[in-house]
Amino acid sequence: MNGNPLLDIRGLTVEFGGLRALDGVDIQVHEGQIVSVIGPNGAGKTTLFNAITASVEATGEILFEGRTLLGLDANQVTSRGVARTFQNVRLFANMTVLENVMVSQHCRTKQGTFGALFYTKAFRREEAEIRARAEEILGFFGTRLIGFRLDQPAAVLSYANRRRLEIARAMATQPKLLLLDEPVAGMNPVESAELTGLIGRLREEWGFTIVVIEHDMEVVREVSDRVIVLDHGTMIADGDYHEVSSDPRVIEAYLGQGATTK
């Protein structure tokens, strides 16, 4: 890769009451890459996402497109172009599918009280645009989330569809960098295979740069250009799938001795 990385993390450290969840991590993600982050539980993977999206305080440096993200509020990070999903799906369960995707265009739209109160032309145009974009994004997942589903509350969706809707919601913030936290967790093999394909299409068709946390090595092998391994808050490996999966430290810390790599 040449040029400056899209995401440039240097010496990132996160502490919780004296415990270092992340300890001086350096990660560079270039535009158009799909990078997987793996590692044992408690290694700091989700903390890494939380630090990037400003849900926890961190020290060190996180540069996104050359500008620092540290010190911003979570919503400011999102409006810079970083969006995420959550490990334990956190949709707005009582809002409809459509509303879930509409509401996350908040930082890309600007109509305020005035427009709403006086029902201005600009207001109506923007509402229509928001809706159209939402439907376009939902259409990416096939017919599952459109049609009569649009006006159903997210709570009635199946588990796999909730995961898909979460990705759609993140897409609606129009990010450059998409952070997916265990996107296939709890899915059956058929569904996770399908979603694996979708991750590739997210890059090809929408141009997102993607960082994925994943336990399923199958998926990791399938999607990633690069794999980063975290253990106890430090990075122990960084390379393509084959390098990483044969690294003795990774086998020791994460894959386990019995694991076979294909």
Place this chain on the structure above:
Amino acid sequence: MANNWAPKTKVDWFLTVLRVLALGVVTVGLLAFIAQQISVDNPFARLINPDATGLTVAQFRGLVISGLSQGAMYGLIALGYSMVYGVLGFINFAHGEVFMVGAMTGMITSNKLDDAGLWESNFIGSLLFIVVVSMLVCTLTAVIMERVAYRPLRKAPRLIPLITSIGISFFIQNTSVVLLGPTSKAYPDMPDWLTAKRTFLEIEGTKILVICVAALAMLGLWLLVERTKTGKAMRAVAEDQEIAGLMGVNVNRTIVKVFAVGGAMAGVAGILWGVLFRSVIHYTGFLPGIKAFSSAVVGGIGNLGGSMAGGLFIGLAESTGPLLILEPLGVSGVSQLRDAVAFAMLIGVLLLKPSGLFGERLSAEDRA
């Protein structure tokens, strides 16, 4: 955390200004107080409050002692808030009314005892008796409250039990009005040997009594929670009800115990109120209730020692604050602002330290 304080947005800027302002007012007030204590005619003191008079040592001691005794009472009530919050995660707004029920029970019982002539002839025995009766009645009130109103709401969103507790608070308060009448009622006179200022530091006996009783009750509660199996069950239920149930802990019964213990503490506090002020009315529970809640928050809610410390802090602040800070600043009629000072303390502490003085910082996971 330092990072938290670095202003990022307009709101943060405003909050920083507020924080600085709050600290500034307190600092200037205290400085002016010190100045006027050094000499009332001190130019600095005169500059800020032309009518500065200063305090005598006796006045100051009086303020501190009444602050401590009231604070001890707040602390006792705060324990109930804190324990229920720890276990069920909501503010039992009606806890202040349990305290009022205690004070009312004490009033009724002590007057009956007085009619029978026992109050004077055997004061200590009578006092013990009314404490016990009040604890029983308050425990019962708290337990019924839990059973009727909160148990059915265990799984409801958090604001629902909070709103319910406001309703209960209203209901208990007005039950007192319709059953006992809307006028304020008096406790019988305390014996002279208690109310007289003792030679020892010239402190009223009642206040010493209040502080001692509160300390005893607090100690008992601490032993219960930290040293017994019941206490361990309470702490387990506070953390994870489902898993505690899986261990064989009877979750419902443990929660009832928490309410009962909180109620008993409020009952003791109710009697202490009676001893201190000798007068009780249906809204007696409201202000002390809110202040006790503030104490619990200031001390870090869920933390028992913190609640007591918070109580003392709020008690001291509201008794000394007006004269130590506001008066030297030239505010007139400061005694009217006691309650405002207590609330301002609550707001101030939460502004400076959102988790309270002794509270552990809640992790994102706990808050979810």
Place this chain on the structure above:
Amino acid sequence: MNESHPLLEMRSVNAHYGAVHALKDVDLAIYPGELVCLLGGNASGKSTTLKTLLGMLIPTSGEVLLDGEVVTERPISYRVKKGVTMVPENRRLFKRLSVKDNLELGAYLRKDTDHINADMERVFELFPRVKERLSQKAGTLSGGEQQMVAIGRALMAGPRVLLMDEPSMGLAPALVQQNFELIQQIHEAGMTVFMVEQNANMALSIADRGWVLQTGRVVLDDTAEKLLAHPDLRTSYLGGKES
């Protein structure tokens, strides 16, 4: 199959969540000393089975028997006292309490101090690392240590049968492996274990026997080897995590 009478049994159990029929005529029997597993995907009724066995949910019809005694409507505490304990999914330790408190809470219903102490020693023998961390808060332990405390806590109840809820859920491969080793270890020490798993390959590799649950109905019931070779299982659990 063992011919002595089962330690824990479900007889034609039906369970509902309101209108939802979550379990349909489920029969299970766990014999003393066995290591058995219940397999199934999302929404297959695995959690409902566990809840029914523990008494968190009372079935609409059918019976739950513990050592021949009908306990269908008995509360959790009764069953815990009689020897059923569960290690919950994701460990769920009391993170703010010390490791010692956690272990002691496991023995909450027991009054025989001597036996409790003996069991504590047994836990220390199985997991020497737990003893070193006794006064530490459980939340500060590493994932593997927490797993040990979770199993230790369950053992402190003096169970005759141990239920494991999704021991591999959301864990790193190495930790999953370690976890299954722990299960095998306590099984070898004589414990009857019933585990509920999504990861069919992993579970069947250590289990004696298994059932497969699909939408509330038992669709397969066989020994572990036969299940592993079964074509239906291959299609519905294509791969699992480590194949």
Place this chain on the structure above:
Amino acid sequence: MTTTAGLLIRRVPAAWRRVVRIGALGALGQVFISLSGMPVRLDVREIVVPILSLGYLVVLAAPLVVGVLLGRRPEHSGFLANPPSNRDLVIGATTGGLMAGGGLSILALLLAGFDLRDPLINWSPQLLEFLSFGRGTGAGFIVWLVIGAGLGMVGGTLRLATSRTQKVIMTMALTVVAAAILESLVVDLVEGVKLEALVEWMYAPRGGVTLLGAAVLAIVSGVLSFVGQGRIKTVQARVQAMEGPKRTRVNLTLIAGVGVVMILLPLLVGKLTNELLANVGLFVLLALGLNVVVGLAGILDLGYVAFFAVGSYSTAVLTAATSPRIAPELPWFVALILVIFIAILVGLFIGAPVIRMRGDYLAIVTLGFGEIIRLLFLSDWLSGWFGGSQGITAIDGVDVFGLLTVDGTNPRRVFYLVLFFCAIAIYISWRLERSRLGRAWMAVREDEPVAEAMGINTVNVKLMAFVVGAVLGSFGGAIFVAKVGSVFPTSFLILVSIIILVVVIFGGMGNIFGVIAGAVVLIGVLGGPKQPGLLVEFSEFKLLIYGALLVWMMLARPEGLIPSARRSRELHQEEFLQDAWLRGEIDTDESNDPQTAGPTQTTDSDGGP
């Protein structure tokens, strides 16, 4: 336990225990109501002359309710139970009623035998007389047992009737009671359209419906209800089935109709009723304001009265000649613009520090702010500005372009003023809810951290809710000042906040119609913090009832009288999901059997951490 055909029939938990429990609660309730003084105090208010007064109605309700409760078939979800026979149910209900009545019998005996006037103020000879119908304790003792058993039986039997009959009977009873309660309003209205004869015939001279009137009302309402049942639903369904512009047209017609009624109504009624309407309107306005904060953005603000106070005081200072320090004597409408600015500033000032706090801390801190603001207005320190406890008096009303003056002496004009601002408030809430801001509020209410992560500046969005609420509250304050002509700190007790909150919750949080209905029912019938309602006699017990109502509402129907669809989904998510499953709307993963997998799967994931 018996086993038949492989199914286990479980015993229903002993039925007699339930009877005893509910009966005893009924008895306790009876005693409590009696000792609260309600029956004696309300005895003066007649419902049906000469047989029933409000006092007796209150007491008689208990055994009836006990009967109805016991007449209901116990539900044991997921159990196959032997249903109790009708006879058993009625016997149970009768016993329960008997117990409830027995409570009063025993109370009567105790009243005659002991003196507990200290401390129970209502332990009085009057109560004894009330309970014994003036005929001696013995008579009272027996009569209450008989009445209790009779009402219990009636209640129990009622429950067994078909739902259609139940509805007809309920409608008849409610119509008569409503006619009595709404007497002054009805009389006023009927006289307004010059139909005095009707009034004379229906109401007794000293209040209460006459026997004839009650009979006619009951029959008419019964017939109407019998015939009308089902039709309303069909019409509703038809309207709901309409689409797009057609539906909008129906809605617009409805709104216009209500508007016309609201404009004509004050012309038909007298001063007192207009006063009442104005009071209700004022609380509708305040409740709409609080609804934006609590209902839409989900922020539990217990210090809402602060905005009302600030609106009042700033209007007073800006318009009154008697304002102590500065008295610009601005015209009301000009002052209003400044008041809006002040309200926005105060909204931001109070909002900024509390906005990041967790829900329950925020509740208490806003309550603290509310008190601080009142205490400051009351204090000697600022009395030079706001008059301290003396307040500001002799404030002129609203001068409308020199044409007319709106002030307290003419409640009809006040009502129109209130109506105008209510319309504004309704429009604002309605538009905002359906905008980008409204969606953001919804998201914040659902899951704040996630809303933040989705790019919503939650602080700004919540502050916005505070500000909108503050502005609407300050409108209320400005009108209040014009209406009353004075301000005192005592008008701004925390009590006011709580009552507004009860109105919002009772009516239905997040739903404009609900909030309006809540204000009409509560403030109109029971009365506001200081304003009497239609049931003037209730004013002593108003707050008690508010408290009980709030608790009951939270337990039985937390979504309120007229709930917003979304809110009830939030509060009854499990039931909602079940219904959706029964309708086949639950989405299932492709690989699973669609009929069974969905709901279990949702339950599974709901059971997670």
